[in-house]
C-alpha cells in the first residue's frame with residue numbers, strides 16, 4: 001500500500017498563547033504532537049485536518065517536574081522520557097508500568113502522553129493509571145487555563161472535554177501514600193501490542209484494613225473506565241483472599257466490552273475479572 | 288516549505304510539501320535507499336532512522352518537523368567502529384536473511400549498544416528483545432539478532448562475565 005497525506009499547512013509555535021491563537025484563527029487546524037495516532041488516522045482518512053499546529057517546540061509543554069506535593073508532566077513529554085524519568089519511577093510506578101508496556105522504542109520516542117489522552121482511544125494505556133491516580137488535567141484556551149479531573153475528561157468514544165481550539169498543557173498527579181499497586185496488560189502477543197484489556201490498581205492498606213483502593217481498566221468500554229462499585233465493595237474491609245474472590249467479579253458489571261479485531265466481549269469480561277483479581281492481589285499484598 | 292537538517296553529518300536543505308513524510312524525502316529526494324518503505328503506519332520499523340541519536344520511524348514524521356535536527360541512517364555509519372563491529376556480528380551470526388528489516392534492525396541495535404556503552408552497562412538479553420520489538424522481521428531472525436547484539440555487548444563487559 002502507498003499512503004498519501006492530504007495537503008496541509010504546518011505551524012510550529014514556540015508559545016502556548018500562539019498555539020491557541022493559531023487553533024482559533026486557522027480553519028480546520030489540529031494539534032499534532034508525536035503524530036503516531038494523528039498521521040496514521042490522516043493517512044487512512046479516519047481524521048481530517050487542513051492545518052497542523054505542532055506543539056513539540058513549546059518548552060512549557062515538555063518535561064517532568066517534582067513540585068513537592070505533586071508531579072507535573074508536560075503534555076508533550078515523550079513516553080520514552082517518562083520511562084527514563086527517576087521522578088516517575090519513584091512517585092508514579094503504576095504509570096511507569098503502563099508506559100513500559102506501550103508500543104515500541106521508536107514509537108515511544110515520538111509519542112506523547114498528552115497525545116495518548118487527547119486521542120481518547122478506549123485502549124489508551126496511560127489512561128487507567130492516571131484514572132487511578134485521579135490526575136488533574138490543565139487545559140489552555142483563549143480564556144486562559146482551566147483544570148479538569150481526568151475522571152471527567154473522557155466524555156464518549158474518542159471524545160474528550162477539550163474543545164477543538166484548546167491545548168492540553170499539564171498532567172498533574174498528587175503524591176499519595178499508596179502501599180501497593182498492580183498493573184496487568186493483556187495483549188494478543190507478549191509485547192508491542194494494544195491491549196485486549198488492561199487493569200491498573202492502587203491500594204492503601206493499614207493494619208490489614210483497606211483504607212483506599214482504586215481500579216481502572218481500558219479496552220472494555222467506549223472510554224477507559226474506573227470500577228467504582230468494586231472499589232466501594234472493598235473500601236474499609238479487611239484484606240483477605242475470600243473477600244477479593246467474592247468482590248472481583250463486580251468489575252464485570254461495570255464494563256461494556258464489545259467484539260472487535262483484538263478480542264470478543266465474552267473473553268474481555270472473563271479476563272477483566274481474572275486480571276482485576278490478580279492486579280488487586282498484587283496491590284493489596286494478599287498472600 | 289524549506290527545511291534544513293543534518294543528514295549523516297551533512298547539512299541538507301530541501302523544499303517540500305508540508306505533508307511529505309521524512310521517509311519519502313529520504314528515499315525519493317535524497318536517494319537514501321537503506322530506509323525501507325514497509326507498513327507506513329509505524330508498526331514494522333523498516334523505515335527507522337536515528338533522530339538526534341534516538342530511533343524513530345520516518346513514516347510518521349513530517350519532514351518539516353525535523354528542521355534543525357540530526358538524522359542518521361546506515362549510510363552515515365559506514366566506517367564507524369561500533370557499527371562495523373555490529374555489522375560483522377550480524378553477518379557471522381546469520382542475523383540477516385532477506386535483508387529488508389536489516390537497516391532498521393542495525394540502527395536500533397546501534398542505538399542500544401551506544402547507549403549501554405555510554406553509562407554503566409545495565410543491559411541484558413531482555414533489553415535487547417525489548418529494544419528491537421519495533422523492528423519486525425518476517426524471516427524470523429530475531430534470535431540471531433539477539434545473539435549478534437549480545438556478542439557486541441559482551442565485549443564491553445568486564446572480562447569473563449556474560450550477558
Ligand SMILES: Cc1cc2nc3c(=O)[nH]c(=O)nc-3n(C[C@H](O)[C@H](O)[C@H](O)COP(=O)(O)OP(=O)(O)OC[C@H]3O[C@@H](n4cnc5c(N)ncnc54)[C@H](O)[C@@H]3O)c2cc1C
Pocket residue numbers: 030031032033034035036037038039040055075076101102103104107110111112113114115116117118119123124125126162166167168169192193194195328329330
Ligand atoms: C505502532 C504503534 C503502536 C502503538 N502502541 C500503543 C500502545 O501500546 N498503547 C497505546 O495506548 N497507544 C499505542 N499507540 C497509539 C499512540 O502511539 C499513542 O496513543 C500516543 O501516545 C499518541 O501520542 P502522539 O503524541 O503521537 O499523538 P498525536 O498523534 O500527535 O495526536 C493524537 C490526538 O491528540 C491530539 N493532541 C495531541 N496532543 C495534544 C495536546 N497537547 N492538546 C490537545 N490535543 C492534542 C491531536 O490533535 C490528535 O487528535 C500506538 C501507535 C502506533 C503507531
